[in-house]
Amino acid sequence: MLNQIKMTLRRSQETLLQDALGASALVVMLLVGLHLPGLF
Secondary structure (H helix, E strand, C coil): CHHHHHHHHHHCHHHHHHHHHHHHHHHHHHHHHHHHHHHC
8 A cells, every 4th residue: 555655656746746836826815815805
């Protein structure tokens, strides 16, 4: 099982970074959107 996880991480290493960046961008947009009504 550990070998399967390692192989999966090796194969998807390029897209893993892109996915992490996309997820963090979504979190930032959510937080900004939630704080916008309090600014005005």
